[in-house]
Each structure stands twice: as C-alpha cells, then as structure tokens.
Amino acid sequence: MDALIMAAGRGSRLGDVTADRPKSLVDLGGISPLELQLDALAARSIRTAIVVTGYRADLVRAAVERHSAGRLDIRFVFNPFWSVTNVLGSAWFARDLLTDEFVYLHADTVFDPTILDDLLASTAPIALPVDLRPCEREEMKAEVSDGRILHLSKDLEPARTAGEFIGIGVFRSAGVSAVREAVEREIAAGAIDAYFEAAINRAIESGVWAQPIAVDDRAWTEIDFAEDLELARSLLPRLTGEATR
Numbered sequence: 001m002d003a004l005i006m007a008a009g010r011g012s013r014l015g016d017v018t019a020d021r022p023k024s025l026v027d028l029g030g031i032s033p034l035e036l037q038l039d040a041l042a043a044r045s046i047r048t049a050i051v052v053t054g055y056r057a058d059l060v061r062a063a064v065e066r067h068s069a070g071r072l073d074i075r076f077v078f079n080p081f082w083s084v085t086n087v088l089g090s091a092w093f094a095r096d097l098l099t100d101e102f103v104y105l106h107a108d109t110v111f112d113p114t115i116l117d118d119l120l121a122s123t124a125p126i127a128l129p130v131d132l133r134p135c136e137r138e139e140m141k142a143e144v145s146d147g148r149i150l151h152l153s154k155d156l157e158p159a160r161t162a163g164e165f166i167g168i169g170v171f172r173s174a175g176v177s178a179v180r181e182a183v184e185r186e187i188a189a190g191a192i193d194a195y196f197e198a199a200i201n202r203a204i205e206s207g208v209w210a211q212p213i214a215v216d217d218r219a220w221t222e223i224d225f226a227e228d229l230e231l232a233r234s235l236l237p238r239l240t241g242e243a244t245r
Contacts, residue, residue: 007022022059022107031240032063036110104196108222112219115220125171141160
C-alpha cells in the first residue's frame with residue numbers, strides 16, 4: 001500500500017508561525033505533524049509515500065528525506081499552482097501515481113495512530129474516520145446512514161450531520177479507480193479550488209461504498225488556527241508513544 005500526503009499548503013491562518021515554513025512542519029515539541037505521519041506510516045509497513053509539495057517545497061523535501069531515510073520510498077510531486085488551487089488541484093498533479101491502494105493524509109493533521117489501524121483493517125473501498133459529534137461551521141461534516149457515508153461538506157446542515165471527517169482515509173482498489181476518475185472529472189469541470197472531498201463525493205455518488213470509522217475518544221486535531229496548534233502540542237504525549245516506537 002502507498003500513502004498520498006497533501007503537503008502543498010502554507011497555513012496562512014497561523015500567521016507568523018508559517019512565515020518561514022509550511023504548517024506541516026510547525027514544531028509540536030521536537031517533531032512536526034508531517035514527521036509524525038511518516039513515523040506512523042513506516043511503523044505499518046507502508047511501501048511508498050507520495051508527497052505533494054508547494055509552499056517551501058525545499059523544506060518539505062529535506063524534512064521528508066531526512067526523517068524517512070531507509071524506511072519509506074518517497075516520490076515527490078510539486079504543485080506549482082499551490083497558492084491558487086485547493087487540495088483537489090494538488091491531487092490532480094499526483095493522479096498518475098495513484099495506481100495502488102493508498103492511505104490519504106492531510107499533512108497538517110495529527111491523530112492517534114490506532115485510528116489508522118482501524119482504517120487499514122477495513123475492507124471497504126473507501127474507509128474514512130468520522131468524529132461523531134456536533135460540528136462547527138468551518139469543519140468538514142459527514143452525513144452517515146446505515147453504515148455508509150453519504151456526503152461530505154462544510155455546508156452540511158446540522159440535521160444531516162453525523163460528525164466531522166478528520167482528513168485521513170484509506171482507499172482500496174474500487175475506491176482508488178473511482179476517486180482517481182472523480183479527480184479528473186472535477187478538474188475538467190473547473191473545480192481547481194475544490195476540496196478533495198468533492199472527488200470523494202463523486203465516487204460515492206457513483207455507487208462506491210465509503211465506510212465511516214468512529215474516532216470515539218481518540219486524540220486528533222487538524223492544525224488550522226493558533227488554538228489548534230496549541231491543542232496539537234498538548235496532545236503530543238498521547239500520540240508519540242505509538243507513532244514513533
């Protein structure tokens with residue numbers, strides 16, 4: 001299995017913290033979110049990590065090569081339009097490398113590695129972790145029914161919201177082909193500023209099963225704002241024991 005790591009963005013909402021580095025490389029206390037992810041992947045025998053870079057690609061490349069040396073094969077993809085595209089645009093640049101089953105990760109997300117274990121244990125074409133709770137306006141919400149994710153959107157109304165999709169997932173054979181085709185179709189339709197979830201939604205609409213995996217009370221956060229960074233730093237002791245052993 002491969003991994004697709006989306007690490008092209010800057011994270012401007014973190015202010016001066018990302019003036020000289022992308023948010024995937026912010027310091028959590030001796031380790032960055034991206035390095036935590038590389039550790040978790042290597043510990044689970046992931047073969048190849050496809051890393052999509054953009055802002056400060058030189059720093060991302062150096063950190064990945066240094067931290068994954070001898071443990072993961074790395075393939076870098078550069079999104080030259082990172083400042084005007086969203087995650088879907090970055091995925092489009094990596095589409096030709098998505099030939100095998102893969103783990104999908106936003107490089108600014110930290111999480112309890114046992115969540116990844118549950119995703120890898122699923123045999124569903126698409127397996128996505130959902131934090132089952134009320135959501136705030138900016139969060140990526142998931143509509144769930146009868147063991148299936150029906151739709152992902154930040155604009156999902158509360159009555160249809162089961163919880164928050166936390167930004168990682170596993171795509172197996174049928175899911176890989178469906179989402180790769182969906183990326184092509186979304187970009188062809190001009191959706192360069194769309195989230196990757198637009199492609200997942202298109203795959204779901206084509207009939208592919210997306211299984212929700214409950215996060216339960218396990219630690220995770222996406223790092224968008226200063227308070228998220230502080231939370232990630234406070235969670236580090238709960239994450240590094242498994243991720244870095």
